[in-house]
Amino acid sequence: KAGVTQTPRYLIKTRGQQVTLSCSPISGHRSVSWYQQTPGQGLQFLFEYFSETQRNKGNFPGRFSGRQFSNSRSEMNVSTLELGDSALYLCASSLGDPARGYTFGSGTRLTVV
Amino acid sequence: TQLLEQSPQFLSIQEGENLTVYCNSSSVFSSLQWYRQEPGEGPVLLVTVVTGGEVKKLKRLTFQFGDARKDSSLHITAAQPGDTGLYLCAGAGLSGGSNYKLTFGKGTLLTVNP
Numbered sequence: 138k139a140g141v142t143q144t145p146r147y148l149i150k151t152r153g154q155q156v157t158l159s160c161s162p163i164s165g166h167r168s169v170s171w172y173q174q175t176p177g178q179g180l181q182f183l184f185e186y187f188s189e190t191q192r193n194k195g196n197f198p199g200r201f202s203g204r205q206f207s208n209s210r211s212e213m214n215v216s217t218l219e220l221g222d223s224a225l226y227l228c229a230s231s232l233g234d235p236a237r238g239y240t241f242g243s244g245t246r247l248t249v250v
Numbered sequence: 251t252q253l254l255e256q257s258p259q260f261l262s263i264q265e266g267e268n269l270t271v272y273c274n275s276s277s278v279f280s281s282l283q284w285y286r287q288e289p290g291e292g293p294v295l296l297v298t299v300v301t302g303g304e305v306k307k308l309k310r311l312t313f314q315f316g317d318a319r320k321d322s323s324l325h326i327t328a329a330q331p332g333d334t335g336l337y338l339c340a341g342a343g344l345s346g347g348s349n350y351k352l353t354f355g356k357g358t359l360l361t362v363n364p
Contacts, residue, residue, distance in 0.1 A: 185350045235281065238283055239295065
C-alpha cells in the first residue's frame with residue numbers, strides 16, 4: 138500500500154513569508170502527527186490530529202498551525218517565517234494507537250533565507 | 251532538559267562488531283519505540299515495546315525495555331554496513347500523560363565501516 142506522502146519535498150522561502158505543507162497519510166490511518174527536526178533540537182512534536190480534531194499540541198508559537206480534512210489529509214501552516222524555522226518537517230500517520238507505532242513520510246525540507 | 255537521553259551520540263565501528271545503544275529517562279513511558287533514519291528520509295519504525303522487562307528480537311537486533319519503563323537498549327550483533335543510520339528512541343505516554351505524541355531522544359548516529 139502507498140506510504141505517507143509529503144509535498145513538497147523541498148521549499149525555499151524568504152523570512153516573513155508563510156508556507157503550507159501537505160501530508161497524505163496511509164489509507165485507513167486517521168491520525169496524523171507533525172514533527173520538526175533540526176540538528177540542534179532533534180525531533181520535536183508540533184501537533185496531532187485524529188478525525189479532524191487536534192488531540193495534542195507541542196510547545197511551538199501560534200505561528201505554527203495545522204488542520205486535518207475529512208479524508209484524513211493534513212496541512213501544516215507556518216506564518217511570518219523566521220530563519221530558525223529552517224528544518225525538516227515530518228508527518229507521521231497511525232491508526233490512532235501510539236503503541237502500534239507510526240509511519241513517517243520522507244519530510245519537507247524547508248529553508249528560510 | 252532532554253527527557254530521553256541517548257548514548258552514545260556517535261558510534262563508528264567495523265563490520266562484524268557488536269554494539270549497544272542506550273536510551274534513558276527519569277520519567278516513565280507507557281511504551282517506547284525505536285526508529286532508524288537514513289539521510290534525506292523519515293524515520294522507519296523498528297520495534298515497539300510496551301511491557302516493563304520486555305525483550306524483542308528482530309534478526310540481529312535485540313531491544314529491551316527496562317523493568318521500570320524508564321529506559322531501553324538496542325543491541326546489534328555482528329553489525330553490517332547496511333545498519334548505518336541514525337537510531338532514535340521515542341517514548342509515548344510520558345508519566346501517564348497524553349499518549350498522542352512521541353518524545354524523541356536526539357539519536358545515535360551509527361557508522362559501520364566495511
